[in-house]
Amino acid sequence: MNTLENIRSFWPRDQVFDFLIPDMPPDLDLTHGVILYLEGISVSFGGFKAVDDLNLYIQNGELRCIIGPNGAGKTTIMDIITGKTSPDTGSAWFGQRINLLKMNEPEIARSGIGRKFQKPTVFENHTVHDNLELAMVGNKQVWSTLTAKLNSVQQGNIEAVLETIGLKEKITARAGSLSHGQKQWLEIGMLLMQNPKLLLVDEPVAGMTQQETERTAELLTDLAGTRSVVVVEHDMEFVRSIAQEVTVLHQGRVLAEGRMDEVQNNQEVIEVYLGEENAPH
Amino acid sequence: MISYPKILQTDLGGSLLLGILMIAGLLVPLLNLTVNDTHLLHVSTYTMALLGKYLCYALLAIAVDLVWGYLGILSLGHGAFFTLGGYAMGMYLMRQIGTRGVYGHPLLPDFMVFLNWPELPWFWNGFNWFWFAMLMVIVVPGLLAYVFGWFAFRSRVTGVYLSIMTQALTYALMLAFFRNEMGFGGNNGLTDFKDILGFSLQSDETRAGLFVASVIALAGGYVSSRWVMNSRLGKLCTAIRDEEDRARFIGYRVEDAKLWVFTFSAVLAGIAGALYVPQVGIINPTEFAPLASIEIVIWVAVGGRATLYGAVIGAMIINYAKSYLTAALPDVWLFGLGALFILVTLFLPHGVAGLFRQGSFAFWWKKKETLTVVAERANL
Ligand SMILES: Nc1ncnc2c1ncn2[C@@H]1O[C@H](COP(=O)(O)OP(=O)(O)O)[C@@H](O)[C@H]1O
Ligand SMILES: [Mg+2]
Numbered sequence: 216m217n218t219l220e221n222i223r224s225f226w227p228r229d230q231v232f233d234f235l236i237p238d239m240p241p242d243l244d245l246t247h248g249v250i251l252y253l254e255g256i257s258v259s260f261g262g263f264k265a266v267d268d269l270n271l272y273i274q275n276g277e278l279r280c281i282i283g284p285n286g287a288g289k290t291t292i293m294d295i296i297t298g299k300t301s302p303d304t305g306s307a308w309f310g311q312r313i314n315l316l317k318m319n320e321p322e323i324a325r326s327g328i329g330r331k332f333q334k335p336t337v338f339e340n341h342t343v344h345d346n347l348e349l350a351m352v353g354n355k356q357v358w359s360t361l362t363a364k365l366n367s368v369q370q371g372n373i374e375a376v377l378e379t380i381g382l383k384e385k386i387t388a389r390a391g392s393l394s395h396g397q398k399q400w401l402e403i404g405m406l407l408m409q410n411p412k413l414l415l416v417d418e419p420v421a422g423m424t425q426q427e428t429e430r431t432a433e434l435l436t437d438l439a440g441t442r443s444v445v446v447v448e449h450d451m452e453f454v455r456s457i458a459q460e461v462t463v464l465h466q467g468r469v470l471a472e473g474r475m476d477e478v479q480n481n482q483e484v485i486e487v488y489l490g491e492e493n494a495p496h
Numbered sequence: 497m498i499s500y501p502k503i504l505q506t507d508l509g510g511s512l513l514l515g516i517l518m519i520a521g522l523l524v525p526l527l528n529l530t531v532n533d534t535h536l537l538h539v540s541t542y543t544m545a546l547l548g549k550y551l552c553y554a555l556l557a558i559a560v561d562l563v564w565g566y567l568g569i570l571s572l573g574h575g576a577f578f579t580l581g582g583y584a585m586g587m588y589l590m591r592q593i594g595t596r597g598v599y600g601h602p603l604l605p606d607f608m609v610f611l612n613w614p615e616l617p618w619f620w621n622g623f624n625w626f627w628f629a630m631l632m633v634i635v636v637p638g639l640l641a642y643v644f645g646w647f648a649f650r651s652r653v654t655g656v657y658l659s660i661m662t663q664a665l666t667y668a669l670m671l672a673f674f675r676n677e678m679g680f681g682g683n684n685g686l687t688d689f690k691d692i693l694g695f696s697l698q699s700d701e702t703r704a705g706l707f708v709a710s711v712i713a714l715a716g717g718y719v720s721s722r723w724v725m726n727s728r729l730g731k732l733c734t735a736i737r738d739e740e741d742r743a744r745f746i747g748y749r750v751e752d753a754k755l756w757v758f759t760f761s762a763v764l765a766g767i768a769g770a771l772y773v774p775q776v777g778i779i780n781p782t783e784f785a786p787l788a789s790i791e792i793v794i795w796v797a798v799g800g801r802a803t804l805y806g807a808v809i810g811a812m813i814i815n816y817a818k819s820y821l822t823a824a825l826p827d828v829w830l831f832g833l834g835a836l837f838i839l840v841t842l843f844l845p846h847g848v849a850g851l852f853r854q855g856s857f858a859f860w861w862k863k864k865e866t867l868t869v870v871a872e873r874a875n876l
Contacts, residue, residue, distance in 0.1 A: 297745060324747035336742045338735040345731055350746040357756045360748075361729040409746060 244311040250275045250443045256305030265291045267467035278439035280454045281447045283464030289447040293415050297330045298323045329406030333417040335398040339391030347373045350405035380404040396427035414444045432456045509805035521711035525704035548775045550815050551710035555717045555768035557795045557807035559761040565802035568737030573662030575789035577637035581766025582779040586686035588629030593690050607681045617679040633770040641762030649751035663786050670784030685780025710771045717764050798840045800847025809848050
């Protein structure tokens, strides 16, 4: 009798084994209009505080620029949001319901956060088309990936994204043969294929020509609105050209936040960062 | 008319390989069985068994190419999966001996009688059935690879550390199998096989059958590997090899993809081992030796990574050279192998298959390939 009970408790009928629960993130809940909450986040690497009690809120549909000198912790913040680094303290929520600190990288990606790395990272041995195909939203479990077939709607999506990022002629080119700027666009295109609600873009115009920079600015401003976009950038010219809201980061803390012209006139900001530009060489 | 299989349309190397295999699979047994052995065209049973052995090595090389060439996991322990498959077959063959052993015991293999064992160890049960042994050929290497991979990939061990772990795996198995009390025949291994499925292993007909089975296994291994690698999962594999983080951040559970391809590869290696044992007539723990696993990697490097047919070419060339050189100049072989590896790494980074792909006679095929791609796009 006892053993029978034990066996029963091992498999209660109203519960399901963990591995049978489908690997689906909860729905994104945006009822308060805020898509990303970072509160009290701190990370230290061997005693050095890379991010220090940081609070950051991103509105749905917003285009936010994060600026700050090298080593300010910008990339580390992206690492935390996307699950690469777990913070020592603090909380990170995607909408009202998704706790980012409880998820791993692929889960976060599938829940709707796309990330472009600081160094352009595409699959160089694949064609532009295949890079986008791999990134495409859908069931990404092993068996589904093995049996996946592109249908014409999906092919249409790929072509639409190619149009957006301006690489239509390069569809069959090997990604490794693209120019630096084109790789950056392709990576942004790969994010778009995932249908993300939040795009994190780390230094998109580093190493781009003037023309390429302008095109990228256009691209990013177009993307905001239906999605939220967070751009980390060094290039002040570029930030001025796209920024609505700017967050200035310094030594892992938020130094100032607000519209670009307000921030530009903030004395502290001028001292630590913006001043550099005007300082005599 | 049957249309040409789609996955081979853009695969010149694979098409040639399968063509050659088909011809060899028909011709070699025919020339062995029907041509008089004084005739010039006669293929001796020795040669046929040797070729059959190379075919098994070629399948093993394909297994390594899957994980190393496509997935970037340098496995230095694939010999373990091959040997386990071989032991599973060996156990079946041992139990077929019956009372024909030296001691004539109806149930126990000779080495157990010799060790004064009273009864068959539990894990030898079932191996009297062919189907059970064949199941084990797949399950044992597959399960080991799955468990090993589950721990290794989940904890994100990569690169040299992973390679060392695979070496340790095969080394540990070698030490274990050397021990008599493990129940696998100790350092002598399993040998003196008599027959398989009731057919004598000494007869030319059985030998021919095993050769044909090896041809089929290699062809099947090639086609299924090609199918996997042409799928989106295959594209994901090379994506993981080249930019693992990018793959993870577009939403793939990288460890799962690695785990399943690694397991599939281990199963192919196990099948290769199972076909190898009846053709060479023995399986012993030296097959687990770390050096044996490193040699497989050299076959793949010489043949050319991430092409599949390159692995086959490499396995064939090197093992032919090995058979020849170890007989003619036994001291030189290892130096020759080392030198070959260095030369290929320096001058042929894409291996022999690389030569072949750049070669001018591949030109007409390229043209055909472009046309197929264009045609496919037009269909959409
Ligand atoms: N994994 C790590 N280990 C140790 N230190 C790190 C690590 N990642 C970042 N850091 C340090 O944290 C600080 C913030 O880095 P980062 O976020 O990359 O700055 P940035 O604002 O330039 O993107 C730097 O001083 C960097 O050296
Ligand atoms: Mg950075």
